[in-house]
Amino acid sequence: MTPTIVLPVMIGGLYAAGVYLLLDRSLTRVLLGFVLLGNATNLLVLSAGGPSGLAPILGYGDPEGFNDPLPQALILTAIVITFGVSAFVLAIIHRSWRLARNEAVGTDEEDRRVAARRATDADELDPDDLDPQDRAAGHADSLAADPEDLADDVDVPAGSGTR
Amino acid sequence: MIEVLAPLPVLLPLLGAAGALLVSGHPTYQRTLSTVVLAVVLAVSVTLLFLADGEGASAVSVGGWPVPLGIVLVVDRLSALMLVVASTVALGVLVFAVGQGAADGSEETPLSIFHPTFLVLVAGVGNAFLAGDLFNLYVGFEILLMASYVLLTLGGTAARIRGGVTYVIVSLTSSLVFLAGIGLVYAATGTVNMAQLAVRLGELPEGTQVLLQSMLLIAFGIKAAVFPLSAWLPDSYPTAPAPVTAVFAGLLTKVGVYAIIRTQTLLFPGGALDDVLMWAALATMLVGILGAVAQSDLRRMLSFTLVSHIGYMVFGIALGTAAGLAGAVFYVAHHIAIQTTLFLVAGLVERQGGTTSVNRLGGLARRSPLLAVLFFVPAMNLAGIPPLSGFIGKLGLLQAGVADGSPAALTLVAGGVVTSLLTLLAVARVWTRAFWRSPNQSPADDTAAAAAADAGPQRAGGADGADDDGAAPSGDRPRTALQDAWRRHTAVATASEPDLPPAAGAVRALRPLPRTMVGATAALVALTVALTGLAGPLYGLADRASVDLVERTPYVASVLDEGDG
Incomplete structure (x- = not known):
């Protein structure tokens, strides 16, 4: 198994950009940050499944020729959850805009x-x-x-x- | 028997939610359906508890897949006990909400949404308690969080959106940390099944173990509101409708505590981070309770005591001994019931007095002696006055701490006593101000309008909301509608009903309390008192559960045997 540099770099970059956006007061940026963080996490879980490039399950054959399918199943679930939550956050942003013409996080x-x-x-x-x-x-x-x-x-x- | 019953606490509420959506046009059917579903779930949970206590832990693989591959539900004493307490308070809160909805029409709780969402929340809680693998635990968390987002922003008023944003973003972050932790755990061990993890994690290098443990702890710590990660809670809880806040306070943080107990004992028994947990517990107790003392709003005060008392449970977990865990388990059960009850009482206080600000309330003891009793008993229980169950739980934890004998444990014992006293101070302040002083001393009644006009832009909902339209034009500066909306958007978290029609607060204050709401609250108060009477058997059960937790073999064996069979 040859280690790949691309995935760790991408994961790190996505985490950095995501955290940066998450710290903003504007809710739209927070949402974008959350989406980036979600993708970074999905890639992280994906990279737990072994060397990249192999299909999870393809016909019958030697298990060495497959990638671990479980992380991909987990990611599928996580993507669906992220999607639902993003839709909800969008709804909140919309509501916040309708109420106050402003979508920044207010002071307590x-x-x-x-x-x-x-x-x-x-x-x-x-x-x-x-x-x-x-x-x-x-x-x-x-x-x-x-x-x-x-x-x-x-x-x-x-x-x-x-x- | 268990094979049939174990999936029901998850399945029934989900099916009930679907049914409640189908009959959303008929509030009566909806109420009946959700009440019946929760009552059945409670009966199932009690049966599960008896079976689990008699037979020990048992695992059920769902969908017919063999154990390491498929989803497994595990019923042991701890999860069954949590299920019983959770479904009890969920039923109580549902009855309260039904009473509130019936009294208000659909003004407070949009009925067609509330019932299905509430049932989904209960399903998520049940799934988290029963989950036998980390990813299913994550799914359980997501189910209950998604439902809680909807419940917290119910109605979409400005204050709720404001509080909801904090809650949603923080919860999302904790979920991502949890998911990343799961990914790392899988990469290190090749499984997410907790029983297998219990075997395999011990073979990892120590540094890897600590990394995985701390990632999971951070994720659960945010959900359980342990100190450095607790700031979101008092900000977002008080804005929601009373029944929602009550069920959140009772269940959501405790699911986090349950997850900490489970992972600390089953997956990472070495106790590598026990010292960190000790100091986090101390800080949670003290910072939380000092926040509570500073508050002048009943709901915010209760939110801070909620944070503070999480510290007791974390203390028990950090001790890591069977005695400490037994204290923590008992305290979780006690605290779920007590905190839910107190938030329901706060809802009643708001109806009776028109506000939850203790500066505005007064004379409630004379006006409604029943309400006074309903507040007094759980408040004393929370503070830990003997012989109530709060005292027994705290005593058990403190004894476990003294038995441990390390300097950190003894410091925490002292901190626990101080927290208990400060809790007494906080609830006594509410008692003397809101209930005991004579109503003439308080501006809550006739002078409320004048006080509201005086308060100007700082006014905070409730009774003074009666003057909403009257006060605004006469304020010191003219306001456009936009500015007004923005002001309301950033309004204080205590403004739980900022968008009520004017005068609603004033009218409400004179109305008698709806019988169903008082009945539900009284039943929960009776339950908390009954916990005192049942403390012996309950503590015995907690003892047996914690022995199982420390031994670990019953849990692991039940799951892996299921795989063989």
């Missing part, structure tokens, strides 16, 4: 909000500076009404204002 705002919280003591924070979502729950400021009006009819337990 909730993460940003949690990350933007200061590491200061909660007592030193002025609730007015905070996003209303982040204000302490029972705080009068979060009610968006005059605290004086509320003082009469809301029974605020001690300590809840500073939480």
Whole structure:
């Protein structure tokens, strides 16, 4: 069995290009990257089947003259799966475009909000500076009404204002 | 007997899915069909568990091909136990979804799609549990992932598409890593049958073994959300409809954990990467639970606890002893039930309070004492308060860790205790804020509209969604429809219902909870409590399963004997 240089080089090149595209924010590029990675993986599995160039099963004959058919069967399954998933990702891209005229991966705002919280003591924070979502729950400021009006009819337990 | 029964957990849901598609015009038939199918699957799984526990592992070659060539399904104690727990929670979640669909019309769950997809998901989970070769495991994963993509983006609202993209891309990558791993395993050994691999992998050079092991671990680690590979989970789970999130949280990550258990014990028993797994388990626990403490949204908080508690299972696996594995197996069973239940409760909370943000909720304990009980019991169970099953599982793992005695194991024991306490803190915060404080303190009711207007562009669905159209024009800057759509597209993950018609949240908050949904949740809560009562037999079963896992011979012998016969 003579080792071939073509397959490893192609597999490596496809993996490199695929990973590069996968890291993009644009979903179409991500999809293209995924397709490249899928092909790279299929070639990898194919190269597990022995020397290239032989038919998997051809009539009756010496098993030495055949390639291992199992990797090719596996690849066939993998290709079908990749195809289905690519179609689904395309549908997502289309939906994303219809909804927002944009197909880039958005920023996770909730993460940003949690990350933007200061590491200061909660007592030193002025609730007015905070996003209303982040204000302490029972705080009068979060009610968006005059605290004086509320003082009469809301029974605020001690300590809840500073939480 | 087993020959007949073993393929059924895969076949029945697939046939049921086809049937559900055929009757998609008749929601009543569809509901009945899928409920009956899942009930039968549950009965089959219980029978399989009894048979497997009595007779030990047994293999069934599907399609008549002899074992090394054909597809083989293996029923042993571990896979049968997983099947029972999985089909139980799947049935519970389905009943919940039926109740929700009946209460909402087709607004939340497009019925004609939901039922077939859900059944396909169950089939994929069953296939992954029963798979006797790596490639069939891959196919099982793909079946359940494909179904989960559809379920997660159900309805195609902006928030779900946003969360779905993350999930789909990450899952695709992990599948590719898995497939490449299979290719390498095949190149090295010439088989993908797990029983044969168990024999042949040991003959490989050590470096090759570690390479193959780490590729499979990375692939399963992404699916199981083990720490460095867990960031996708809290981002994508909370956006889906409540029943979908519940079944994802219960089953999908645990399929990854199951695959890790199977490959670690059967294929790579040497424990070459146990140290790596130890530290990954510690980081998973601590990073996950610190994330949970920081969250103000109930569903995101639960997603982070989900990640965190995966750490316990990985800890048990990393110990590699029978005691550690028994703890991990018991913990998987417990955690599937508990996490599903909690996400269903979160769905009920959202219906009752109109939001899942604990800053907005309040007074739920007074308004709906039943809901409070339904949250309190599983929450305490999750935190590991004695005598509930969470405590028993954690105790078993910690004892196994102490028995191991290495510095890493002892560090993990300490980490496990800290995680348990922080879990208690996280759920106690939700309890005091959402349930315990008096409703007057919370802006959830009358003042919600004012608060929403105040919140402006940052507002997050639910009750404040009631003010959707009112608040936008009066905002600080005029918005075009396009900008508005973009804002919604990137809206926070907590906005689970951003496209509800205005006022729906407010109306919903006043409606009583549908009886079917409460009934399904209560049944699952009862199940988690029953796990405490049944902990003795269940732990015994987990013990026997883990002894099988450590010995490896029952599994290998069952498959290879099937080949001889």
